[in-house]
Amino acid sequence: MKWNRIGLLIAVMAAGAVGYAPFSHAAEVAVAKPEGGDISAIIVAGDEAVLSSQMAGRILKMNVALGSTFAAGTVLVEFDCAERQAQLDAAKAENLGARETHLAKLRLQGLGAAGELEVTTAAAAAGRALAQVRMIESQMSYCKIVAPYSARVARLRAKAAETVGMGQPLLEIVSPGGLRATMNVPAAYMQWLRAGQAVELRSPDGGRTYNARVSRINSRVDGVSQTLEIEAAIDRASRELVPGMVLGAGFPQRPK
Numbered sequence: 001m002k003w004n005r006i007g008l009l010i011a012v013m014a015a016g017a018v019g020y021a022p023f024s025h026a027a028e029v030a031v032a033k034p035e036g037g038d039i040s041a042i043i044v045a046g047d048e049a050v051l052s053s054q055m056a057g058r059i060l061k062m063n064v065a066l067g068s069t070f071a072a073g074t075v076l077v078e079f080d081c082a083e084r085q086a087q088l089d090a091a092k093a094e095n096l097g098a099r100e101t102h103l104a105k106l107r108l109q110g111l112g113a114a115g116e117l118e119v120t121t122a123a124a125a126a127g128r129a130l131a132q133v134r135m136i137e138s139q140m141s142y143c144k145i146v147a148p149y150s151a152r153v154a155r156l157r158a159k160a161a162e163t164v165g166m167g168q169p170l171l172e173i174v175s176p177g178g179l180r181a182t183m184n185v186p187a188a189y190m191q192w193l194r195a196g197q198a199v200e201l202r203s204p205d206g207g208r209t210y211n212a213r214v215s216r217i218n219s220r221v222d223g224v225s226q227t228l229e230i231e232a233a234i235d236r237a238s239r240e241l242v243p244g245m246v247l248g249a250g251f252p253q254r255p256k
Contacts (some may be wrong), residue, residue: 038248039183041201041232043245046178047149052167054142055079058163064153064171074147077158081143088136090152095129102126151175154243162183174243179234180200185248192255193217199232202248203240210247211235 061078064070104124108114146171154171158164181201185193195217203209212232232249234241 012025038250041181041183041247041249043243045239045247047175047176050168050172052169053164056166058161061254069152075144077145079143091133091136095133097124098129151254181232184229185222187226187228198252200250
């Protein structure tokens with residue numbers, strides 16, 4: 001298929017309209033340099049997760065709001081589990097009856113009034129009843145979503161009184177600890193870049209600097225932009241650093 005000049009011009013304009021760029025421009029974006037020739041570095045959280053519902057039901061309480069800070073083990077979301085609680089109470093009652101029946105059969109067997117089959121059948125019934133109790137107790141744990149670690153709420157996807165399905169995302173959490181910076185550097189940096197190498201992060205206004213060290217280096221170079229993705233662990237986190245921020249990054253030990 002051959003392109004004429006008009007067709008090529010229309011294709012280029014269309015690509016620009018939807019946010020696409022030629023390959024040469026994409027390479028420039030990947031290694032964008034803010035000020036002073038710095039590489040762009042994006043701050044990402046050490047731990048982040050999307051917490052979803054493990055059951056279908058109505059949300060009774062949302063104990064956190066957008067931006068809330070919480071500790072590990074905090075109950076974040078509570079579901080209306082009155083029906084499951086009733087099922088658990090019924091299962092416990094059935095388990096109690098089955099256990100008493102088994103004990104009675106054992107006493108009768110000792111008196112010679114019950115056979116081995118009756119005792120075995122009663123024991124099996126008691127076992128099934130106990131398994132039912134344990135299963136419902138396990139399901140009852142889904143009635144509360146507990147924080148897996150200390151973090152902050154980054155996004156709420158549901159509200160109290162809403163009915164949600166199993167697996168529906170409810171909230172996104174981000175841990176403020178263990179921040180790191182990700183960046184794309186020119187492929188030529190592979191000649192001297194090593195894990196543990198110092199990285200200096202700079203705020204956009206140049207007023208603050210943060211020390212970091214290269215922690216991970218991608219094993220593959222991007223074929224389009226000819227850049228290498230790396231991560232740097234920040235030595236000491238600051239309250240000013242928030243996931244999603246873009247800083248400038250420089251390498252003090254870079255050979256000249």
